[in-house]
Amino acid sequence: MAVYNKEEYVAKSIESMLNQSFSNFEFIIVDDGSNDNSPDIIKKYAKQDSRISLIQNDANLGLPVSLNIGINAARGKYIARQDADDISKPDRLEEQLKIMENNRDIALLGAADELLDIDDIVFSKQTYDEGPNSPNHQNIIKTLENKGGYIFAHGSAFYRKEVVKKIGGYEKTFIYSQDIELWWRFHKNNYKIAYLNKTLYSQRIVPEKFRVKSVYQGKFKNYLQDKIQLDNYHFSDIDVILNSLIKARGEKDKFIDSYYLSNYWFILSKKIALNKGNLKYFIKYLSRALRERNMLRTKMYKLLGCIYLYLFHRTNRSDQYSENELIYLN
Known part of the structure; x- marks a missing residue:
């Protein structure tokens, strides 16, 4: 998780990860030069839970660079993304890990998400039915190939560390849309992408x-x-x-x-x-x-x-x- 000036929301985000039903993980948090109280909040949680590892950038380097720093520091075989103002459902890691362990051909797994406003109110869910816009239709990949389209929330992504490092990690010049650019390279290199149509993530719209x-x-x-x-x-x-x-x-x-x-x-x-x-x-x-x-x-x-x-x-x-x-x- 990369953090930059998220003092208002970062505690809720951290707690959502610490309260996961699957508990055997390292929680790498990269503070990207925050000048608010975010570092102090993170340090408080790090003292309480040894799973948290805090890396502090000397300056604001941007999200792609911070994510690559976190990936390079990770010791596990999987990377679960989390944004500093979002919330993961308690069973998120357990559900996604189970899918990845049982389907070794999947390199990148996203999940359905719900949208939160600044008052923590859920106002929409990003799940799909079986209509013509369902993500199991070929037009989703066409969207990714031709338009750089959105397929699932960046923070819901769960991918194999070996693969993401092999294809070069995040492109640092993509300050925004870095997830779409990376997903396209997964696809271009013939790594399978999948979507779990279950709400495991709450994306905050601020x-x-x-x-x-x-x-x-x-x-x-x-x-x-x-x-x-x-x-x-x-x-x-x-x-x-x-x-x-x-x-x-x-x-x-x-x-x-x-x-x-x-x-x-x-x-x-x-x-x-x-x-x-x-x-x-x-x-x-x-x-x-x-x-x-x-x-x-x-x-x-x-x-x-x-x-x-x-x-x-x-x-x-x-x-x-x-x-x-x-x-x-x-």
Whole structure:
């Protein structure tokens, strides 16, 4: 687990791992130069539980570099990812380990997840039914190959250390979408990827993810798509793209803060609408979005769009899952 300034959530994340039904593991936490109370929180837990091993970077090196540091320090044969603001279900490691031990051909295993808001409320589940969008259909791999598409939460990943080191670990220039890039290399090198359609992970959706990530996500996906199609791995100019985007933001931070907080609540509302979730929280999130400072016309368009989706959209996703449904993605 890599941590950077997650003092608000890191304790819950750590506790979710320490309370696993399977207990024979080492918990490597890489603090990536945090300047909040995250290191002190981690140290407190490390004193209480000898399974925790804390590595502290001297500076903020970025998620891919920190994950590679953790992988290189690991002594076990498997790596289970965990994000510092997310929560693993108590049986997560036990379930995923059982699958990997009984299916030696699987190199990478993801799992269904649920989405949490900043108040710890579950507002959506990312499981699949057997409709045309089910991950056992070939269009999922096509999405991964052609669009750099999302197939499961990065934090739910469970993979063989030997394989991830053999294919080079995380690409350090992918500050975002590093999971998609790595999954594609699993696939390219003919290692099997599978998905357990059981909710084992809680992914927290926080405003910061939209404030920063949404600025760069389109550029990264387009860039990833081009590189995959060309089968050409020269990523040095990604930093040039990022620096240009950062400079383009200029002095608009105050507006951006309000804009992305508003967008955060609208996105949560949209996710509930797409999954026909709880009406109470749908209304709550919309009202929070409307209270943020933002352009009125933009908010009205988003409000009407969310209401339309909730009333009329039909989805193939389901909040129900098959307890032992293992789906091969390639």
